[in-house]
Amino acid sequence: MTASRRNTSQRLTLVILLLASITVITVAYKGEARHVVSSVRNGAGDAVAPVQRGIAAVLHPIGNLFAGMAGYGGALGDNQRLQLEVGQLRRQLIEAGQAQEQLDQLRSDQNLPFADGIPEVLGEVISSPSSNFDLTIEIDRGTSNGVGAGMPVVSGAGLVGSVISAGEHTAIVQLLTDPRSEIGVRFGTGDVAVAVGQGEGDPLQLQDVSETSVTSRGAPVVTSGLDVAAYPAGIPVGTVSSVRHTGGSLTSQVLVTPLVNLLVLQYVAVLQWFPPA
Amino acid sequence: MTMRTWGRLGIIVLAAVLVQVGVLNQIVIGGAHPDVFLLLAISAGLVAGPQRGAVMGFTLGLVADVFVQTPYGLSSLCYVLVAFAVGLAAGMVAARPTFGFQAAAALLGGVGGTLLFAGLGTLIGQPSVPRHQLVVIVAVVSVACVLLANLAYRLLEWAVAVAPGAHHDAGAFAGGSAR
Secondary structure: OHHHHHHHHHHHHHHHHHHHHHHHHHHHHOOHHHHHHHHHHHHHHHHHHHHHHHHHHHHHHHHHHHHHHOOOOOOOOOOHHHHHHHHHHHHHHHHHHHHHHHHHHHHHHOOOOEOOOOOEEEEEEEEOOOOOOOOEEEEOOOHHHOOOOOOEEEOOOOEEEEEEEEOOOOEEEEEOOOOOOEEEEEEOOOEEEEEEOOOOOOOEEEEEEEOOOOOOOOOEEEEOOOOOOOOOEOOEEEEEEEEEEOOOOOEEEEEEEEOOOHHHOOEEEEEOOOOOO | OOHHHHHHHHHHHHHHHHHHHHHHHHOOEOOEOOOHHHHHHHHHHHHHHHHHHHHHHHHHHHHHHHHOOOOOOHHHHHHHHHHHHHHHHHHOOOOOOOHHHHHHHHHHHHHHHHHHHHHHHHHOOOOOOOHHHHHHHHHHHHHHHHHHHHHHHHHHHHHHOOOOOOOOOOOOOOOOOOO
């Protein structure tokens, strides 16, 4: 009798908790509650930021060690700021090469803005993704520093992602490898496509690339800045790592390796640029 | 549960937040890191049984979801199921779970909880994680759960303040004897 009552009680508790969880997911998904959740998350991020900053300063080398053990780190430089500068030079080279080839065409056809001249806010990465199922990082700059949701984030070598949420002193950056990330890009002889993230460590995939598009391995890929794009034009995204023409299809499969090593980021720059309305 | 229990749980949750966001998030192996909240949910099921463990799992999930960008409430849903299942399994053991049992529960809970999170996330519209990456995540999370299982168990045991050998309400639901 007691056992039966206990069984009923346990089942009832389980059902109530499951329904409560589903209700929370549903309510928090949209509307006012979504903003409340976002505010709470930003507030919590700000609250723990000092701890994260302190511990991150100590543990970044350890994190790099683990990243290296997993085969991603390679020979990491001791000075991340120098790495940033080297990356900036690489970015300038690619930008210059790309610009030389397409400058006239871009200006005459699109009148696109360029990433150069956009104010930047330098920030330090204080946390890797808190969940294994979202590819985001947290930086130590927020709205009080002029950082806002939607702003592009770059590192020395190129595009890192964009700010999806900003608290007063911290911001969450969605990495370009996140499967929810979609970036308008230009490549080859001026072809445009959408680069979609495929997850941690995987190359981006260009969608709907015509079979007639001309590109090859190693070709640079930059943001297109077309229409209401989320990024200004001309930010280096990566290089083409694979081009596959499939028989019977009108499209090619093009993969792009990001220029930035997203596993060992320490400093990033937020471009104070908002997508056009 | 008494106020003292909730107070102690609060301390553990606060410590878990600091450990997760300050330390474990920095230890990335192959793109994945350990998940201390899932481990605590597993331990809650072990220590407190399916009913109270599920309540603790729900609470842990609500806290954990504050620090991630995945849908709010998804962790709660997973932790409730994991804690309940582990609690049921623990109910089949007459005595205090041995270290081996704790490790096995942590391993299975880590694997099951991670796959559950991925599966439920996909069901509600989250982008699916590539299979090879999911394997890495499952491996890292479950191995970390095994390594930290005994520590988490002892912490939860302290919070719930149970006497060894009389530590949860699992038996009846699982078909075992009610203690």
